[in-house]
Amino acid sequence: MSVAAPSPACALELEDIVFAYPARADSGNGQLYAGFSLTVGLGSILALMGPSGSGKSTLGRMMAGLLTPQAGNVCWSEQFANRWDVVYVDQHAINSVFPWQTVAENIKYPLQKLGWDRARRQERICYLMSLLRIGALADAYPASLSGGELQRVALARCLSWKPQLVILDEPFSALDRRVKAEIIAALQELAPRDGMTLVLITHNVADALALGTRCVVIGQRPVRIISDREFTTAYPREPGTRDYVAMQQTLIAGIRDGLV
Amino acid sequence: MAWFKRNSRALLFVAALVGVWAAVTALRLVDPIVLPSPASVARAVPRMLRERLLSDVALTLGRVLGALAIACLFGIPLGLYLGYRKGMYQVIESPLHALRSIPASALFPLFLIIIGVGEKSIVALAAYPSLLVILVNAVSGATLANKRRLYQARLLGLDTLDTITEVLFYEALPNIFDGIRTAVSYALLLVIAVEMFIGLDERGLGRAIYEYQSTYRIPETYGAIIVAGVIGILLNAVVSQIEHRMLRWLPNVQED
Numbered sequence: 001m002s003v004a005a006p007s008p009a010c011a012l013e014l015e016d017i018v019f020a021y022p023a024r025a026d027s028g029n030g031q032l033y034a035g036f037s038l039t040v041g042l043g044s045i046l047a048l049m050g051p052s053g054s055g056k057s058t059l060g061r062m063m064a065g066l067l068t069p070q071a072g073n074v075c076w077s078e079q080f081a082n083r084w085d086v087v088y089v090d091q092h093a094i095n096s097v098f099p100w101q102t103v104a105e106n107i108k109y110p111l112q113k114l115g116w117d118r119a120r121r122q123e124r125i126c127y128l129m130s131l132l133r134i135g136a137l138a139d140a141y142p143a144s145l146s147g148g149e150l151q152r153v154a155l156a157r158c159l160s161w162k163p164q165l166v167i168l169d170e171p172f173s174a175l176d177r178r179v180k181a182e183i184i185a186a187l188q189e190l191a192p193r194d195g196m197t198l199v200l201i202t203h204n205v206a207d208a209l210a211l212g213t214r215c216v217v218i219g220q221r222p223v224r225i226i227s228d229r230e231f232t233t234a235y236p237r238e239p240g241t242r243d244y245v246a247m248q249q250t251l252i253a254g255i256r257d258g259l260v
Numbered sequence: 261m262a263w264f265k266r267n268s269r270a271l272l273f274v275a276a277l278v279g280v281w282a283a284v285t286a287l288r289l290v291d292p293i294v295l296p297s298p299a300s301v302a303r304a305v306p307r308m309l310r311e312r313l314l315s316d317v318a319l320t321l322g323r324v325l326g327a328l329a330i331a332c333l334f335g336i337p338l339g340l341y342l343g344y345r346k347g348m349y350q351v352i353e354s355p356l357h358a359l360r361s362i363p364a365s366a367l368f369p370l371f372l373i374i375i376g377v378g379e380k381s382i383v384a385l386a387a388y389p390s391l392l393v394i395l396v397n398a399v400s401g402a403t404l405a406n407k408r409r410l411y412q413a414r415l416l417g418l419d420t421l422d423t424i425t426e427v428l429f430y431e432a433l434p435n436i437f438d439g440i441r442t443a444v445s446y447a448l449l450l451v452i453a454v455e456m457f458i459g460l461d462e463r464g465l466g467r468a469i470y471e472y473q474s475t476y477r478i479p480e481t482y483g484a485i486i487v488a489g490v491i492g493i494l495l496n497a498v499v500s501q502i503e504h505r506m507l508r509w510l511p512n513v514q515e516d
Contacts, residue, residue: 082417083414083415083417084415084416084417087415088411090408092408093408095406095408095409096408096409096411096412098409098412098427098430099430099509099510099511100430100433100509101509110412110416113416113417113418113422114416141508141509142509142511143509143510143511157412158412
């Protein structure tokens with residue numbers, strides 16, 4: 001990981017990334033990434049799309065520092081001084097919940113560990129529990145919750161300490177439509193409020209359009225950016241408006257073009 | 261009352277066993293020297309109580325609990341640490357399994373030489389296999405810890421001690437209880453066996469069984485054996501109670 005700080009307004013800068021998985025027996029598919037660059041602005045919500053198998057998760061994991069590219073730089077804003085400022089949350093996020101703690105304890109624990117004082121802690125817990133509608137579950141153990149409730153608890157836990165850069169990798173794939181809508185609404189409020197930079201990795205155009213302030217489609221091999229569009233319509237966004245439909249078509253076309 | 265209802269089948273089975281036993285002795289199918297009737301064993305119990313039964317039970321129980329305490333105190337932290345530092349565990353895994361496959365009773369003469377005849381060597385010998393089985397279970401529980409929760413621990417900057425006491429301990433707790441359950445039977449078995457061989461003034465249940473047998477007080481021998489069995493059942497029930505309380509958060513269905 002490079003120490004060079006990106007330009008001031010950047011949360012994240014990927015520069016000439018080269019990455020290849022160890023060659024698999026069934027294919028001699030060379031490099032997945034061969035000189036890929038992308039900058040993510042501070043406070044933006046980047047919806048990262050692409051056909052399945054296009055390397056979205058790999059990119060997300062490199063953004064979070066969980067995978068190191070073989071060449072090139074990944075730099076985070078120098079504002080992100082702590083390791084916990086950058087969080088990667090995947091579709092199995094429910095497993096990041098501690099089953100031996102109640103819902104409230106799960107949200108409190110990271111704050112305790114990071115030394116938040118009692119009053120701030122209490123305020124944050126209350127806010128998150130009401131935002132994600134899990135207040136009634138405060139004293140319940142995770143084992144007694146439904147999948148949707150658990151996903152909301154997991155999100156509350158991972159976002160409790162106001163991480164600065166959050167990479168959400170297919171966070172909605174196991175959720176029904178109603179729970180997904182609730183979580184998206186919560187993120188629409190939370191991200192700007194906490195000044196959070198969000199990278200939403202998804203294959204679902206509607207999810208990307210519900211949340212993204214910028215939509216990037218990646219694809220082909222080696223991976224390149226197929227389309228990169230700002231989308232600044234205010235929340236909540238109505239499907240069917242002219243902007244929305246235009247973006248929708250761009251993304252769908254981009255994903256088609258991204259197929260290897 | 262609720263307890264009786266819940267365990268009615270088990271109680272019925274025990275009653276049936278005693279019934280068969282009574283029938284066998286009433287019909288004189290077996291020499292009463294070898295197998296006395298349930299009634300004569302029951303009559304032996306008040307005699308035993310007037311003698312030393314309670315102090316024998318207390319001594320044996322104390323030794324078993326002492327051995328289990330030592331096993332938990334050292335086995336759990338050590339096992340969790342080794343599960344956390346997997347590289348270190350790989351180094352000692354084979355020697356550890358070699359140690360485990362030596363019957364603890366075979367080591368008893370060694371313990372006598374090293375520790376001497378007495379209370380300590382009984383407890384130490386019982387603690388030894390109990391510790392190993394708890395340790396191995398703690399290691400495997402810690403090794404199987406969920407990666408996403410460990411990522412959280414790393415992210416929050418938890419140090420080794422916090423990671424072990426606040427994350428791995430809970431991750432491994434179901435396995436640790438499996439280990440403790442096995443350890444309970446090891447400890448009881450070894451304490452009673454070793455008591456038979458050591459003629460301490462504080463004799464314990466094992467010695468009591470041995471002495472009753474060698475003075476041909478056969479009903480008392482059976483009585484003491486049954487008491488030993490009851491101790492085993494009670495210890496298991498206590499462990500189950502503690503487990504139930506400490507693991508009430510455990511999901512019934514295993515997650516991925």
